[in-house]
Amino acid sequence: MGVADSVVPFGPRWQRARRVARLAAIGAGASAAAYVATAGVLLGQARQARRTIPMAEAPPPRCDGVYGAKFTGEPLTMVVLGDSSAAGYGVHRRRETPGALLATGLSRRTQRPVRLHRFAVVGAISAVLRHQVEAALECRPDIAVILIGGNDVTNRTPPALAVRYLVDAVRALRAAGCEVVVGTCPDLGAIRPIQPPLRWLARRWSRQLAAAQTLGVVEAGGWTVSLGDLLGPRFAAEPTRMFAWDRFHPSAEGYAVAAAAMLPTVLSALGTGQERRAAAAPGQGVRSLPEAAQEAARHAGTEVSGAQVRGRDHGPAGRWAQLRRRAFFGVGSVPQSGTATDSPTVEGLA
Known part of the structure; x- marks a missing residue:
């Protein structure tokens, strides 16, 4: 998720909606009047949230x-695409960013060096993924990690449009032979400056987009990991630890939790995760996409990937999908301030 420029839909569409609501109130009586009053509350909360959440001041x-330069063998190439949550906005040391955390974990578990390229941009929405993909393909990546969706929610991008841009990105990467793992839209209902009832709507919009992202990404040949409910409760319980200074982006510890949730899927997408052959636990298994x-959007840390049943990709209800709930892989301890090195050639977290 990126810097919150807005948290409800503004512009011509929202202005038209307000005009329609005012006209409806004239003829519909108390119910429509109550709707307009609610819309006014949401507008006021949106303005307050924008005043409370600081704007990005530094990249x-x-x-x-x-990463893992001490290991031998041909380096794996990883690219990180998306918005500020992929770029690591909110931390000050490169080893605390999601890309560095994932590259470190991947290097350690494959015993190979990992060459990392970050193309994620603060404030990005799904529409800009095309430009990031074009740049990333020049690196001939083996694996791409995409974190996107928060800014689409705060700007009220229609979910179908946001997902279409994401699917186009996944297809372009897969056509080039690159595996793709997408961390779906985070739970914006955990953001403290956003108050009820706007918080409830933000949570609903986030889950709807996350479910739609999973549908599109798996159909396009990628993997997804649900992040919303995974991070939300911990962020709410420990806001001073899990949030950065702006109370909107994750802290170093928050990013470490997200990376730990995604690393098993990154390994599996590359065919190096031993847990792929493990028996499914209760509540997991193959089902329609x-x-x-929907299951992944409701439960934290759930991985969804394509599957086959009797040699077929599709069944009566659509594409088959494998649903797994992973045990987190440690990506290393979070360094204390002043103790981390900024060199990208070190293995990473101690």
Whole structure:
């Protein structure tokens, strides 16, 4: 998720909606009047949230480089695409960014160096993924990690449009032979400056987009990991630890939690995760993709990928999908301030 420019839909569409609401209130009596009053509350909360959440003042640290340089073999190439949550806005050291955390974990578990390129941009919406993909393909990546969706929610991008841009990005990467893992839209209902009832709507919009992202990404040949409900409760319980200074983006510890949730899927997408062959635990297994997408949106840390049943990709209810709930892989301890190195060629977290 990126810097919150807005948290309800503004512009011509929202202005038209307000005009329609005012006209409806004249003829519909108390119910429509109550709706307009609610809309006024949401507008007021949106303005307050924008005043409370600071704007980005500095870019996140660059994390490009080779991780695990001590290992031998051909380096794996990883690219990180998306918005400020992918770029690591809110931390000050490169080793604390999601890209560095994932590259470190991947290097350690494959015993190979990992060359990391970050193309994620603060404030990005799904529409800009096309430009990031074009740049990323020049690196001939083995694996792409995409974190996107928060800004689409705060700007009220129609979910179908946001997902279409994301699917186009996944298809372009897959056509080039790159595996793709998408961390779906985070739970914006955990953001403290956003108050009820706007918080409830933000949570609903986030879950709807996350489910739609899962449907599109898996159909396009990618993997997804649901992040919303995974981080939301911990962020709400420990806001001073899990949030950065702006109370909107994750802190170093918050990013470490997200990276730990995604690393097993990154390994599996590359065919190096031993847990792929493990028996499914209760509540997991193969089901239709629409069912798996809804299940993943409701439960934290759930991985969804394509599957086959009797040699077929599709069944009566649509594409088959494998749903798994992973045990987190540690990506290393979070360094204390002043103790981390900024060199991208070190292995990473101690």
